[in-house]
Amino acid sequence: MSNLNATAGNRGPGVRYVTIDARHAGQRLDNFLLAQxxxxxxxxxxxxxxxxxxxxxxxxxxxxQRLQTGDVVRLPPIRMAADQPRPKIPAGWIAQLENAIIHEDDCLLVINKPPGLAVHGGGGVPFGVIDILRASRGKAAMLELAHRLDRDTSGCLLLAKSREVLLNLQAQMQSEGTADKRYRAVVKGRFKRGKGRDGEVLVNAPLRKNILKGGERMVLIDPNGKPAQTVFRLLEARDNASLVEAQLLTGRTHQVR
Incomplete structure (x- = not known):
């Protein structure tokens, strides 16, 4: 299939038509375009x-919209401003992320994402984890984020090396009882124990996702939203701070927030 890249300062090729194959079936249209x-x-x-x-x-x-095998997607020419060159990624960031890889095989890559680094560029952020790794390994390397972590969040980030693996990982993460997703956070104040087992607190708050004009995603608590369940546990408390664990029973955007 066609592989397009917008080039700074030049008008891209004319209108192109791409037929979706099995590798991209099921992918959201916006994510497909971001990759193109x-x-x-x-x-x-x-x-x-x-x-x-x-x-x-x-x-x-x-x-x-989810793309299906055989769909024909019209890709328009894109013009990038000449005064907006592609940001150069410092060599230090490339070395830091390559050293942060904790597992890699033919299917996927697992990296210990440092805090303060976004998973991808955009919205005023010049580059992120995916951009750095692509710069390190070349455009020919297939790397796609299987999930996301907030910019200030550290932890394991999974990247797929093929469309098939990407869909498999995402399906496991979204399926209840398949993936065990837990986060730890330090919160201000004394965390109040709940009535659940070992003082667990179950937060059941349906979430609805909105996409703003700039492409940013905002998630709101809405009774008509998708079910979102998180179990919080107090691990340790000192002075005016508490260490808590958040276990995600469902996989919704910004669920821990």
Missing amino acids: FRDAPRSLIYRILRKGEVRVNKGRASAS
Whole structure:
């Protein structure tokens, strides 16, 4: 299939039509476009979607639409401003992330993401984990985020080396009882024990996702949203701070927040 890259200062190729194969079936349209136009800011991707410049099977399409095998996607030419060159990634960041890899095989890569680094660039962030690793390994290397961590959050981040592995990992993460996802956080004050086993606190708050004009995603508590359940446990308390563990029973964006 075609592989397009937006080039700074030049108008890209004319309108292109890409037929979706099995490797990309099930992928969200916005994520597909972000992978095709890797140098383009997220805000630009969502802008061309809103304007209807991207079409699927000749019809308008939303960012969240799932692509199917055989779909024909219209990719418009993209113009990047000449005064917005692709940010150069410092060699120090490349070395730091390569040293932070804790597991790698033919299917996936697991990295211990440091705090203060976004998982991808966009929205004023020049680059992130995925951009650094792609710069290190070259554009030919297939690397896609299987999930995300907040910029200030550290922890294990999984990256897939093929579309098949990506879908498999995401399916496991979204399936209840398949993946055990736990986070630890230090919170201000004394965490109040709940009535559950060992003082567990179950937070059951349905979440609804909104996509803003700039492409950013905002998650709100909404009774009509998707179920989101998190179990909190107090691990340790000292003075005016508590160490808690958050176990995700479901896999929703910004669920721990």
